Amino acid sequence: RQKLIELPKAQKKGLPGLWKHLSSLKAKDVFQLETPAIANYTTGEVMGVSSDRLAAKFGVGREDQDVFAKRSHDNAAAAHAEGFYRDEIVAYKGSSEENGIKGGSDPEKLAKLKPAFVRPYGTHTAANSSFLTDGAAATLIMSEEKALALDYKPLAYLREWSFRACDPFEELLLGPTYCTQDVLTKMNLQMSDIGVFEIHEAFAGQVLSNLTAMSSQAFADENFGGKRVGDVNVDRLNTRGGSLALGHPFGATGSRLVTTAGRRLQMEGERFALLAACADGGCGHACVLERYDNP
Numbered sequence: 001r002q003k004l005i006e007l008p009k010a011q012k013k014g015l016p017g018l019w020k021h022l023s024s025l026k027a028k029d030v031f032q033l034e035t036p037a038i039a040n041y042t043t044g045e046v047m048g049v050s051s052d053r054l055a056a057k058f059g060v061g062r063e064d065q066d067v068f069a070k071r072s073h074d075n076a077a078a079a080h081a082e083g084f085y086r087d088e089i090v091a092y093k094g095s096s097e098e099n100g101i102k103g104g105s106d107p108e109k110l111a112k113l114k115p116a117f118v119r120p121y122g123t124h125t126a127a128n129s130s131f132l133t134d135g136a137a138a139t140l141i142m143s144e145e146k147a148l149a150l151d152y153k154p155l156a157y158l159r160e161w162s163f164r165a166c167d168p169f170e171e172l173l174l175g176p177t178y179c180t181q182d183v184l185t186k187m188n189l190q191m192s193d194i195g196v197f198e199i200h201e202a203f204a205g206q207v208l209s210n211l212t213a214m215s216s217q218a219f220a221d222e223n224f225g226g227k228r229v230g231d232v233n234v235d236r237l238n239t240r241g242g243s244l245a246l247g248h249p250f251g252a253t254g255s256r257l258v259t260t261a262g263r264r265l266q267m268e269g270e271r272f273a274l275l276a277a278c279a280d281g282g283c284g285h286a287c288v289l290e291r292y293d294n295p
Contacts, residue, residue: 175284
């Protein structure tokens, strides 16, 4: 791979430079391909390993992760069947169906899958981890005055947001907990004030670890001066499916969360939505949307 990266530079030196570069290739360079890695530069671990360890730290078991993953796929399948995503997805070759959704998965088959990252005793599998997929998303943000002047119907106000970093070794994917505490405190809101939750599902274990941390008094005592973040109403969380079922195209998921949350606010008549996402490097994000009341 490194030889291919250096090839354009060698070509600039003409045929002698190109010949010298190609002649340095060995058989192993051709037949033992080096696959790109997505390991964290600081920890040297892929996120699945970090998330598996986080789940163990918060006591999140394999069965709970599989149940949460199945729920994500079932919700996504139902949302597509109901036509929820019809106006949200740009059709490709006449279809707006996602190709990674597996509604109605057999729990027994999920339970038989082997660990994908920490072997042989890890709890993260191919089924309860989000998959890499191609995708793109866009969100149009402007002032209320401009939107109305252009005769647009806004979905929501972006009321508050937070970006935080945490320990990449022990809390790589726990950013949503810290950021959620930030935005709720700034807006003087409680979890009970939130009617729509959209949290990025990098891994089922990551989501459940964050939910556990948010509700934990011990975690609050250690990190927030005793103030709990609060209990997420799971019945209002990712009700149209999440990244475990829809996929996680890097750089697009955040925009997808905003669009889905805004549309849910309009359709479900709720006032506030909480969005949160983890990111590699120990980063996290959360924001609060407020429904825009169109006449």
